[in-house]
Amino acid sequence: MVSHSAIILLLIPVLAVFLLGIESAFAQESTEQYILRRVEIWALFYRLMVVAFVIGAVVMGSIAYVVWRFRESHPKNRGDITPAKTGGAHQ
């Protein structure tokens, strides 16, 4: 289990990213005299597509790493079938 101090320390970067997300979202006020639907909607679409593809790349990369690292023929997986000390649970 994670200690309280570790959680508090982790909260700092998490909150920082959280606040940055909100700030960058609201920093996109248009300087035009009028809001142009066409411009705003397509800009939003492209921003969210970038987010979607980045997440997709990270997920696919993680899957590729796990498949590669935990394959039976990986050198670190050969000859050792002893279960972990904790039975697989986190320490």
Next chain:
Amino acid sequence: VGHATIEWVYVGVVIAILVYVGADAWNIERLLEETPENAEVIKVTGAQWLWTFEYEDGTKSIGELRLTKDKPYRFEVTSVDVNHAFNIPDFTVLIDAIPGRINTISLVPDQSGEYLIQCREYCGFSHYQMRAKLIVEEPSGGEGGANVTNAAVEVPSKGATAIAS
């Protein structure tokens, strides 16, 4: 770095991304809901299978909508029979036309030319023909309808009649 730490970082990043996506979309939606105070109100009525437009001066037209470039408009959209949807693809305008209800959406056309207006909710046999022509003209002194910058859209001129009320 233990596994638990990685998991907490992962959870934090996921939450941050979700917050960004939600806040960004909500903010743009909020901006688009604001209608400029000097917007001209145009009453848009859908009927099987044509669009009627009523301007602020009481003038009506069927199948043809004339707007001025860089001028704000607010559409008050309704229907007299079944559900329709008022759609101007080139200006990302899309809103349902529902009998007994008035839905509003605003637009500032920033490009002159001729554009397609199309019903986007299946409304019966001739739904696919329920189109109208949007003509965005240059402000006074411009070349008007002749200054077409996007003529790629084919819009039927049938039924484009002006009615003075």
